[in-house]
Amino acid sequence: MLRVGSVCEAGKSRLNKTGDWRTLRPQVTDKCNGCGICELFCPDSCIVLENKKAVIDYDYCKGCGICANECPKQAIEMEEERN
Amino acid sequence: MSVSVMEGSMAVAEAIKVCRPKVISAFPISPQTHIVEELSKMVADGQLDAKYIRVDSEFSAASAVYGSSATGVRSYTASSSQGLLLMIEVLYAMAGTRLPVVLTGVNRTVSAPITIQPDHQDTMALRDTGVIQLHVENSQEAYATHIQAFKLAEDHDILLPVMVCMDGWILTHSYEPIKLEDQKLVDSFLPNFVPKYRLDPKNPLTYGAYADEQVQEFRLMQHFAMERAKSKIEVIANDYQKIFDQYYGGLIDEYKCDDAEVVLVAMGSVIGTFKDAVDTLRTEGVKVGIVKVRSYRPFPGEKIAQAVKNARVVAVMDKSMSVGQGGPLATDVKSAFANKEAPPVLSCIAGMGGRDVTIETVRKMVTKAQLALKTGKIPDIEYTDFRPEYLED
Amino acid sequence: MASQERINLLAPGHRACPGCGAAVALRQILRPLGRNTIAVSATGCVETFTSPYDQSSWEVPWMHSLFENSGAVASGVRAALDVQGEKDVNLVVISGDGGTFDIGMGALSGMLERKDNVTYICYDNEAYMNTGVQRSGSTPHAAATTTTPSGKKSYGKIEYKKDVPGIVWAHDAEYVATASIAYPQDLMRKVKKANEIYGPKYIQVHTPCCIGWGFDASKTIQVGKLAVETGLVPIYEMEKGQPVKVKKAAEKKPIEEYLKVQSRFKHLFKEQERDEVIKELQAICNANIEHFGI
Incomplete structure (x- = not known):
C-alpha cells in the first residue's frame, strides 16, 4: 500500500538482506576482547557486542573489511566467502 | 463582521x-x-x-x-x-x-x-x-x-x-x-x-x-x-x-450564459471589466455571456463545456502565452471540448505585461468571434490590441 | 559502554557501498543524539542509500526534500516544534558537501543568520559522489574527479577547498567544529556538545569515500587518519574565532603518504612536473600545521 506523500515507516531496510553482496567474510577469532571499535566503525550496522565479544550479523555484512583493518588486536580475519 | x-x-x-x-x-x-x-x-x-x-x-x-x-x-x-x-x-x-x-x-x-x-x-x-x-x-x-x-x-x-x-x-x-x-x-x-x-x-x-x-x-x-x-x-x-453569505462560484462562475451566442472565458480581475462589457453589448443587442474560471488546476473542463453548450462560439482570453503554442487557458478549453459536441473556440491573447483590458478590448474579441461565425473560419489565435508595426523581426 | 550507549539509529540493509564512510558518519552522528531527534537531509548519497521507498534505514523521523534547502527546511521544522511547545526535540541537518558548500550555501547562511536552533552537520566526502564523483567546492586542490579529470593540460581540480567552517564562524554561529569518522569518540563528543548548545551549530565531518577517492573498501578509516596526520584536514573547535582543542599528530606524515593511497591523486606521481603540485599540497599541510598547531 503506497502512502500519501511517499511517507514510509522507520527501519524497514532490514527487509533488504545485503549479506549476499559479500565476497569476503569477516571471522571474529578468540583474540577479540570486546573493545567495540569494530562496532563503531561498521558502516552496515551489523556488529553487536555480546558477552564482550563482537558478533557479526551475516544477513547484512557486506564484507568491506573495515572491522578487520581497524581491530587493534587483529582479532578479525577476512576469508573468502564460500556461501 | x-x-x-x-x-x-x-x-x-x-x-x-x-x-x-x-x-x-x-x-x-x-x-x-x-x-x-x-x-x-x-x-x-x-x-x-x-x-x-x-x-x-x-x-x-x-x-x-x-x-x-x-x-x-x-x-x-x-x-x-x-x-x-x-x-x-x-x-x-x-x-x-x-x-x-x-x-x-x-x-x-x-x-x-x-x-x-x-x-x-x-x-x-x-x-x-x-x-x-x-x-x-x-x-x-x-x-x-x-x-x-x-x-x-x-x-x-x-x-x-x-x-x-x-x-x-x-x-x-x-x-x-x-x-x-x-x-x-x-x-x-x-x-x-x-x-x-x-x-x-x-x-x-x-x-x-x-x-x-x-x-x-x-x-x-x-x-x-x-x-x-x-x-x-x-x-x-x-x-x-x-x-x-458570500459566493463567488465553485469551479467556475457563469454570467448571463443561458441565452448567450458568444461566451467569453477568462480568469482573474478582467472578469469585472468583462461583466461591464457584457452589460453594454447586451444593450446593443449582442447576446454575450461569461464563464469565469475560478479553479485553473484542477481544470473544470466538463463544467465549462456544460456552461457553453447553448453558445455558438467561445472566445477565451489568455493573459499569458506558452511561447510556441499559444494561450494556455484556450489550449485547456479546446482540449476539454475535443471529442464532444461543443462550440468552436477562438483564442485571444491580451493584457500581457499589464496592458489595459478595456471594454473596447472585449468588444474587439466579441466582434472577431462573430466574424469567425459568419465566415466559418476560426483563426488559430487572435492577438488583441497587438502592435505589429513596432517589431524588428 | 553500557548497552544503551551503543544505540544504533541506522538500520542495516541500507544500500551504501561496502566501506562507505558516510554510513559510518551517520551511525556516529545519531548515537549521541538518541531517539528524540528529527533529522533533515539534502539530496545526496545519504538520502539515496537510506531511503528507497518503504525500506527506510532511519530509526528517527527524517525528512529530505531537495538538494539546496536543508537549512531552510530545518528552520521550518524548528519553528513548528517551537509553536507546538516541543522544545526538547533535537534537530539535526545531515547534508553532504555539495548541499552545504555549493548549492545549499544560501539556505545555510539564512539559517545561521536567524540563529535557529539546529545542529547542521556536513558529511564531507569532497565531491558529488552520489552522481558519479563530480567536483564540489570541497574537493581538494589537484584531485581528479569526473569533471576535473587529469590530462595533458590538467592536473585535476584547479581551485582550493572552501573554508566553510570559517564562513560559518563569520555568521557568529554558536558552535563550529570539524571532526573525522576516523576519531569517533571525538566526533560523538562534538555532536553531543553541539546538541546541548542553543542556536545554530556547525560540524564538518571528514568522510572518506572509497569509490570516489579510489582506495580499498577496508581502508576508509585508515585514509581518514592519514588526512589528519598529514595536516591536510585539521580537526578542531572554534572559540572566539580561534581554533582550539586541535587534534595533534605526534608524527606528521608527509603528504605523499596520503596521496599515494588514493587513485584521485595518482596522476600526480606519473609525471615529473607534477612534483610542484605535490609540493604545493605539502605547503598547505605545513601552513595548517602551523596555523592550527597540529
Whole structure:
C-alpha cells in the first residue's frame, strides 16, 4: 500500500538482506576482547557486542573489511566467502 | 463582521490572520506585495500568534513552510513573478509530499524584459506542479478564497498545496471596501489543522523517500486528489455561502450564459471589466455571456463545456502565452471540448505585461468571434490590441 | 559502554557501498543524539542509500526534500516544534558537501543568520559522489574527479577547498567544529556538545569515500587518519574565532603518504612536473600545521 506523500515507516531496510553482496567474510577469532571499535566503525550496522565479544550479523555484512583493518588486536580475519 | 476600505494585499493579510497559521515564511522581493509586510506587523503587534521566518530567498521561503507543514502546523507563504519561479522546484516536492501549504500567487509577468507589471505568465509556469490554483476576480473574493483554500488543502482526501492567484497591482494595490468576518465564525468553518502524518520522534516516519518503481502511482495519486478536489471546491464554496453569505462560484462562475451566442472565458480581475462589457453589448443587442474560471488546476473542463453548450462560439482570453503554442487557458478549453459536441473556440491573447483590458478590448474579441461565425473560419489565435508595426523581426 | 550507549539509529540493509564512510558518519552522528531527534537531509548519497521507498534505514523521523534547502527546511521544522511547545526535540541537518558548500550555501547562511536552533552537520566526502564523483567546492586542490579529470593540460581540480567552517564562524554561529569518522569518540563528543548548545551549530565531518577517492573498501578509516596526520584536514573547535582543542599528530606524515593511497591523486606521481603540485599540497599541510598547531 503506497502512502500519501511517499511517507514510509522507520527501519524497514532490514527487509533488504545485503549479506549476499559479500565476497569476503569477516571471522571474529578468540583474540577479540570486546573493545567495540569494530562496532563503531561498521558502516552496515551489523556488529553487536555480546558477552564482550563482537558478533557479526551475516544477513547484512557486506564484507568491506573495515572491522578487520581497524581491530587493534587483529582479532578479525577476512576469508573468502564460500556461501 | 465589519467592513473597512483597504488594499487588496491587506485583505489577504486579514484573511490569513483569521485562518491562524502557525508558521509564515516569506522573502519580500522579486517582486513582493504588502501581504507579507502586513502579516509581519500583525505578528509584531501580537494580533497573530505565529512564527514568522524571514528567509534568504523564495526558495527558502517555500522550503521553510515545507518543513513546518511536515511538522504538523498550518503554514503560509506568498510570492509573485520571479519569486514564484524560484519556488517551483520546492512546490513540486511539496505537492509530491502532499503538504497542505497555502500560498498567494500574486500574478505578475516574468523577465525578460524585466518589469513589475501584471499578467498570468508566472503562475502558468507553475501549472504542472500539483499545486491547486484558484483565481479570484476581486479582493473580497481573495479574502474568501484564502479561507476556503486552507479548508481544501487540509482535507485528508486532498492534501495538496493551494495557491490563490490574484492579479498584481489591479487587485493587490487597489482599495475596496472589504467585509471582514468574525474570528469565531471562521473558526467554525475552518477547524484546527489535523495532519495525516507528521515528523514526530514518537512515531519516526521517513519523508522524502527515494522511489523508482512507484513514481507513476505517486503522481497519479496526486492527480486523483486533484480530481476529488473538483467536488470539494464546490462543496466548500457552498458551505462558505451558508455561513458567510458570500459566493463567488465553485469551479467556475457563469454570467448571463443561458441565452448567450458568444461566451467569453477568462480568469482573474478582467472578469469585472468583462461583466461591464457584457452589460453594454447586451444593450446593443449582442447576446454575450461569461464563464469565469475560478479553479485553473484542477481544470473544470466538463463544467465549462456544460456552461457553453447553448453558445455558438467561445472566445477565451489568455493573459499569458506558452511561447510556441499559444494561450494556455484556450489550449485547456479546446482540449476539454475535443471529442464532444461543443462550440468552436477562438483564442485571444491580451493584457500581457499589464496592458489595459478595456471594454473596447472585449468588444474587439466579441466582434472577431462573430466574424469567425459568419465566415466559418476560426483563426488559430487572435492577438488583441497587438502592435505589429513596432517589431524588428 | 553500557548497552544503551551503543544505540544504533541506522538500520542495516541500507544500500551504501561496502566501506562507505558516510554510513559510518551517520551511525556516529545519531548515537549521541538518541531517539528524540528529527533529522533533515539534502539530496545526496545519504538520502539515496537510506531511503528507497518503504525500506527506510532511519530509526528517527527524517525528512529530505531537495538538494539546496536543508537549512531552510530545518528552520521550518524548528519553528513548528517551537509553536507546538516541543522544545526538547533535537534537530539535526545531515547534508553532504555539495548541499552545504555549493548549492545549499544560501539556505545555510539564512539559517545561521536567524540563529535557529539546529545542529547542521556536513558529511564531507569532497565531491558529488552520489552522481558519479563530480567536483564540489570541497574537493581538494589537484584531485581528479569526473569533471576535473587529469590530462595533458590538467592536473585535476584547479581551485582550493572552501573554508566553510570559517564562513560559518563569520555568521557568529554558536558552535563550529570539524571532526573525522576516523576519531569517533571525538566526533560523538562534538555532536553531543553541539546538541546541548542553543542556536545554530556547525560540524564538518571528514568522510572518506572509497569509490570516489579510489582506495580499498577496508581502508576508509585508515585514509581518514592519514588526512589528519598529514595536516591536510585539521580537526578542531572554534572559540572566539580561534581554533582550539586541535587534534595533534605526534608524527606528521608527509603528504605523499596520503596521496599515494588514493587513485584521485595518482596522476600526480606519473609525471615529473607534477612534483610542484605535490609540493604545493605539502605547503598547505605545513601552513595548517602551523596555523592550527597540529
